[in-house]
Amino acid sequence: MVAPLDWDKLRIFHAAAEAGSFTHAAQTLHLSQSAISRQVSALEQDVGVPLFHRHARGLILTEQGETLYRTAHDVLMKLENVRSKLAESKEKPTGRLRVTTTVGLGSGWLIERIQEFVELYPDIQLQLILDNEELDLTMRHADCAIRLRQPQQPDLIQRRLFTVHMHVYASAGYVSKYGKLNSIDEIDQHRVVTFGEPAPSYLTGLNWLEIAGRTDGSSRIPALQVNNLLSIRRAVQRGV
Incomplete structure (x- = not known):
């Protein structure tokens, strides 16, 4: 089994190919010239072929070096693209x-x-x-x-968004026909629409009109029950 190439060596090789000399690559990577030279020589031993023609005026890639450089360059560009996307994701949720x-x-x-x-x-x-x-x-x-109540799971992070206020509503047509509700004691003279079954227990508090003003603990019978708030609103708007 062929051992995988060392990424640090590939990175240094790529920098040397880009710079055209060990000296300039060392300046770019903030390493010594000898460290750059050693890593490139070690990479050449790993792949079994020379990667540079070494001249007094600099470095020239061999044919095999050109092949490795193109591959290393593509990998580096893809990694840089991924790095940029990861950095953007911190600032812009996706x-x-x-x-x-x-x-x-x-x-x-x-x-x-x-x-x-x-x-x-x-x-x-x-x-x-x-x-x-x-x-x-x-x-x-x-x-x-x-949610409309405190979470039951203690490990959840929570934040209060708003306060829900309960009010009594009726359509203009209903008020014109049956009169205006002036106090809580007059509810028994009017029709009541409430939240019906099946419903989770925590939503039963929405049916406070069934017991509002009652001191004996009994519940008034609603004219209509619907287990959907939008349908309740629509029914009230229609004057039910």
């Missing part, structure tokens, strides 16, 4: 980013704010995974998550 959140939050809030991100990071392939069930980030089902 690749795929998978973001998971609930169906309602993703469709009603996040999707409205995606355009700026896409324009700012054109080299990122963004994938939104909308699911009311919490995906396991440790299993790489997604890269990051936007």
Whole structure:
């Protein structure tokens, strides 16, 4: 089995070929002239052929040296290209980013704010995974998550993005027909649309209207239940 060529020797050989002399190569690489000469001689022994014609005025590549130089040059250029891309990747993110959140939050809030991100990071392939069930980030089902509660996994890094406020809404048509809700005590005189099953337990807090104002612990019966926030909003807009 042929032993692989020593990369340091190849790098020094390439520098000598580019410079045309051991002296100039030594200045470029910040090495001594004798160190350059020794490494090139060792490489010639490794490949079994002379790589330079040595003259008083400098170095001239042999035919075999030309072949090795072209190959070494191609490899160096490819490595430099990779190095540049790696350096750019530190400043400019690239690749795929998978973001998971609930169906309602993703469709009603996040999707409205995606355009700026896409324009700012054109080299990122963004994938939104909308699911009311919490995906396991440790299993790489997604890269990051936007959630409506504290994460259950203690090792996750978290950042607070915003505060969610709960309000009562009705369409203008509904208010015109059934009147305006003036206080929490008047809810029983109105129709209520709430979040329905099946739903993860952490989303049941969205149904606070079912018990708002009740002191006996009982729940009022909603006129409609839907397990999708966008459909709930649409139903309210239609005056249900």
